[in-house]
Structures are given as C-alpha cells and as structure tokens.
Amino acid sequence: MRTVRTVEEVRAALAPRRKRGPVGLVPTMGAFHDGHLSLMRRARGDCATVVVSLFVNPAQFGPGEDLTAYPRDETRDAALAAELGMDILFAPPHEEVYPPGFDTSVAVHRLTEVLCGDPERRGPEHFTGVTTVVTKLFNMVGPDVAYFGQKDAQQAIVIRKLVRDLDIPVRIEILPTVREPDGLAMSSRNAYLAGEERECALALSRALRAADAAVASGRRDAAEVLMAARRELDAAGVEPEYLELRSAEDLSPAERVNGRTLLAVAARVGRARLIDNAVVGDE
Ligand code: PAF
Numbered sequence: 001m002r003t004v005r006t007v008e009e010v011r012a013a014l015a016p017r018r019k020r021g022p023v024g025l026v027p028t029m030g031a032f033h034d035g036h037l038s039l040m041r042r043a044r045g046d047c048a049t050v051v052v053s054l055f056v057n058p059a060q061f062g063p064g065e066d067l068t069a070y071p072r073d074e075t076r077d078a079a080l081a082a083e084l085g086m087d088i089l090f091a092p093p094h095e096e097v098y099p100p101g102f103d104t105s106v107a108v109h110r111l112t113e114v115l116c117g118d119p120e121r122r123g124p125e126h127f128t129g130v131t132t133v134v135t136k137l138f139n140m141v142g143p144d145v146a147y148f149g150q151k152d153a154q155q156a157i158v159i160r161k162l163v164r165d166l167d168i169p170v171r172i173e174i175l176p177t178v179r180e181p182d183g184l185a186m187s188s189r190n191a192y193l194a195g196e197e198r199e200c201a202l203a204l205s206r207a208l209r210a211a212d213a214a215v216a217s218g219r220r221d222a223a224e225v226l227m228a229a230r231r232e233l234d235a236a237g238v239e240p241e242y243l244e245l246r247s248a249e250d251l252s253p254a255e256r257v258n259g260r261t262l263l264a265v266a267a268r269v270g271r272a273r274l275i276d277n278a279v280v281g282d283e
Pocket of ligand 1: 027028029055057060130133134152155
C-alpha cells in the first residue's frame with residue numbers, strides 16, 4: 001500500500017490502474033474500527049483498486065465540538081489498511097484540501113435541516129462540511145464506487161442526494177452498522193466513553209431493539225413504537241437529543257411505521273455524542 005498526500009500523486013497513482021477495473025473509495029476520518037474495516041473488505045471484494053482517504057475534516061465540526069480531541073493515529077490506521085490489502089492511503093494535509101483562499105461549499109438542503117441538522121443540534125453546517133469534503137474527495141480520486149456506513153444514516157441519505165442532484169458519476173454503497181458483541185454501534189467516539197458510561201451507552205441499541213420488537217409484535221403507531229424505545233433510554237437515565245421515526249428514503253416525519261421507516265436516536269453520554277439507528281418495518 002502506498003501513502004500519498006497530494007491530489008497530483010493520487011491521480012498519478014490511479015491513472016495506470018483505471019483500465020484494470022473499478023476504483024473504490026472508502027472515505028474516512030481515521031481512528032479505524034471494525035465498521036471502517038468492513039467497508040474496506042467490501043471495497044476490496046468489489047474493486048480492482050481501493051483508495052482509503054484519511055482526513056479529519058474541520059469543516060464538519062462545529063465550534064465547541066471535538067475537532068482537537070478527535071482520535072488520530074495514522075501509523076496504526078495505515079497498518080490496518082495495508083493488512084486488508086488496500087492499494088492507496090490518501091492522507092492529505094489540511095492545505096491540500098483547503099488551500100488558502102478556499103471559498104466554496106456544497107450544500108444539500110432540507111434533508112440536512114432535521115435530526116442532527118436541526119439548528120438547535122449540530123446544524124445543517126455539519127452536513128455542508130461533509131458534502132463539501134465528499135464532493136472534493138470524489139473530484140480528487142474519481143472513484144467508480146464509494147462506501148459509507150449505515151451508522152451515519154442521515155449522512156448516507158444526504159450523500160446519495162448529493163450524487164443524484166449533481167450527477168456525480170459514482171455508485172454509493174451503504175453497508176450495515178457494525179456492532180460490538182453487546183450491541184453498541186462501533187464509532188470512533190466510543191473512545192470517549194469512560195467507566196459506567198459505556199454501560200449507559202448500550203441503552204441506545206437496546207432502545208432500537210425494543211422498538212423493533214414492538215413493530216414485530218404488530219405496533220405501527222409512531223407514538224407507541226417510540227414509547228417502547230424511550231422506556232429503555234429512561235431506564236438507563238439517558239436523555240435523547242432526539243428519538244424520531246422518519247422515512248428511510250427522504251427523512252420525512254413518519255406518523256406510522258409503514259414500509260422502510262428509520263428510527264434514529266442521538267444522545268450525549270458523558271463526553272461522547274452518540275448516534276444510532278435502525279430501519280424498522282422493512283416489508
Ligand atoms: O463518515 C465520516 O467519517 C465522514 O463524515 C466522512 C464521510 C469521511 C467525511 O469527512
């Protein structure tokens with residue numbers, strides 16, 4: 001595996017490889033866990049060449065968020081990516097992505113104004129940071145396929161919309177959330193959970209399972225399904241930032257579980273802001 005730092009280098013490394021078959025991109029902010037590794041494995045199976053990008057994108061962190069604390073260990077990440085047979089690690093420095101005078105952003109509207117994008121929460125600016133850097137990564141690398149996790153369900157829906165609206169020639173693959181054996185969704189931010197906080201954090205996945213069980217037992221009314229989830233959060237003393245049922249296609253509010261419905265939860269546990277989700281009523 002080669003590590004490259006500039007757009008020129010990544011394009012030069014890819015030029016002779018393109019004719020061998022599809023180029024896959026796994027965009028990451030590093031601090032790899034099994035969720036990232038599952039994206040890399042899938043990309044390796046699908047593509048002739050796989051690029052993993054590693055860039056902690058300041059534009060998607062709000063003021064007071066964890067940009068400086070965000071876990072970083074490029075040496076470990078590079079070793080893991082190499083073990084999985086990745087071809088190129090693209091780890092640009094800040095100035096390569098945002099050179100002096102950088103003055104452009106790419107925003108997807110509406111979908112980014114709910115859930116995490118509610119202005120009272122992370123706000124739409126978070127997603128504008130994501131869509132700007134993802135658009136740049138697509139332009140820098142020119143992948144045929146790009147891989148993202150369902151754990152960031154809203155991000156996945158926003159990126160699909162970005163690609164559709166701007167006719168970006170890349171196929172988006174969304175892979176299932178990878179969980180710890182006890183159900184906790186893998187996240188780089190789990191590193192912030194100390195002592196008993198980890199136990200509390202399990203309430204999120206328990207809440208999703210309780211809602212899923214309610215749906216399986218025939219409940220369809222949003223209030224009833226949400227109540228089943230809420231009980232689990234309350235029992236652990238976890239106050240959700242949001243707990244909402246929305247269409248898994250366009251994030252419109254769901255009064256009833258009807259077809260693919262996204263149950264999304266966010267909560268702060270200690271220093272960690274955690275998100276998780278499940279698609280319920282998938283029939
Ligand atoms: O999901 C992430 O790790 C980031 O939001 C992404 C897609 C790499 C953009 O910085």
